[in-house]
Amino acid sequence: MSIASSTAPPVPAAGTAPDPAVHLRGVTKSYARAGTGGPPVLEDIDLAVPPGGFTCVIGASGCGKSTLLSLIAGLDRPSSGRVDVAGGHAALMFQDAALFPWLTAGRNVELALRLRGVRRAERRERAERLLALVRLDGARDRPVHQLSGGMRQRVALARALAQESKVLLMDEPFAALDAITRDVLHDELIRLWQETGCAVVFVTHNVREAVRLGRHVVLLSSRPGRIAAEWTVEIPQPRRIEDAAVAELAVEITEHLREEISRHARR
């Protein structure tokens, strides 16, 4: 069985398939003013994440992974090209859970609902359901600082789901967690992804994590950040991070990544 195909992710044929959940066309982002200094951070990125897709973006530091997410999240504008997001809005998660420490776990989730205009009567009940979804129904009234790193990320996940976006963007969300907790959260994320059907763009520097989670893996080059290679991961879920097939593809992708990084040594 082939575990990967190095072709581009299936671009939906016009008219038949639904629009992508995330669609980047010829996106270039440069922080330098026109004509001065340095290469752009991102150059000519074409990326389509289908509805309910799961695309992992990997690359060495300085490849513009986080910039890519900022553009999709609408926190930043591309210098040229187009960014289209289904529903016009994407929920965003970071390595730091960034829960508001003056609110309890439940109130953090409720705030997301409140800012979307959900009525007070409904907020409490919906926040409770969302916390139950990440199996933290018992932690509603706990102050955030009493939660472990993994629990905080799950609250952040519940808060992101409260936004009911069709797209979830994750910027190395599990990088600061210990291996067991990360493993558990991988299962949790896949379960929620399958339940909610949202499209996920997941940035990581951990190749194994990318293969463990993603349906597609995109490798970005550095300076400028361009799409250097793409893989479709055809290992069925549920996968485990220690699966031989996962390891095998991870080795192949890591090889590409190493090559990509060593190009910079010769300059």
Place this chain on the structure above:
Amino acid sequence: MPAADSDLVEAGLDALDAPARRPVGALVRLRRSVLPPLLAVALVLVLWEAVVLARWEPDWVLPGPAEVWQSMLGALRQGEVWPSVGQSVLHGLLGFVASVLIGTPLGLLVGRLRPLRVAVGPVLAGLQNLPSVAWVPPAIMFFGVTPAALYCVVLLGAVPSIALGLVSGLDQVPPLFLLVGRNLGARRLASVRHVLLPAALAGYVGGLKQGWAFAWRSLMAAEIIAVSPALGHGLGRLLKQAQDAGDMGLAFCAIILILCVGVMVNLLVFAPLERRVLRSRGLSGPDT
């Protein structure tokens, strides 16, 4: 079944991460928080008495703790000091509330608007360094010896502290919080209300605390200098009266009352407020 395994592992991790609470008894807490300051006060009294017993100065220049206690009891019993305390506290609180109402929007604007910060920030910092007693003569010349002059001095003392406290609180708001707020859909006022202000609250409370201290000090300075029936008879006035009468006992009595008001306001208002803010953010232990 990997999924079931994972659920169990997750439940196990959560259980292990539950905070282990160490209950602290009321008696222990009392011993920890009340005993040390009492000891410190006792030590000061002992040193004071020792200096008096050494007879470096005649006792009308430096009365002992017992004499001051006596004259304090006398003054309290005569009842003339209570109106002074009441009047000063009223002036102080009104001035402080006005300072909060002015200092808060000012701090918010200076903290968030760069041009305003460049223009006004150094002025505020300078004002904070200026002893507010310096404002008493111009305030009296401008307003005459009226309550307006007192409030003017109090405001000039307290507003910069409150505004700068809020500014430093705003400076410490993690940019990530603002980003998350934006992603959650908090725009402008909603962002100020739900993200910026709560995130800056610790610095703001620090500014309020300092603002009160400055307000109280400024008021005392103004009361000592400005004398008029229109201003009534505050604690500062009492101090001045003691000086005129050469009554060291009364002077100490006034100073102790001024101290007591400051300490009480801190203890009753700012200490609990600060503790609550810090504790709810996990910045201090569950017991102090």
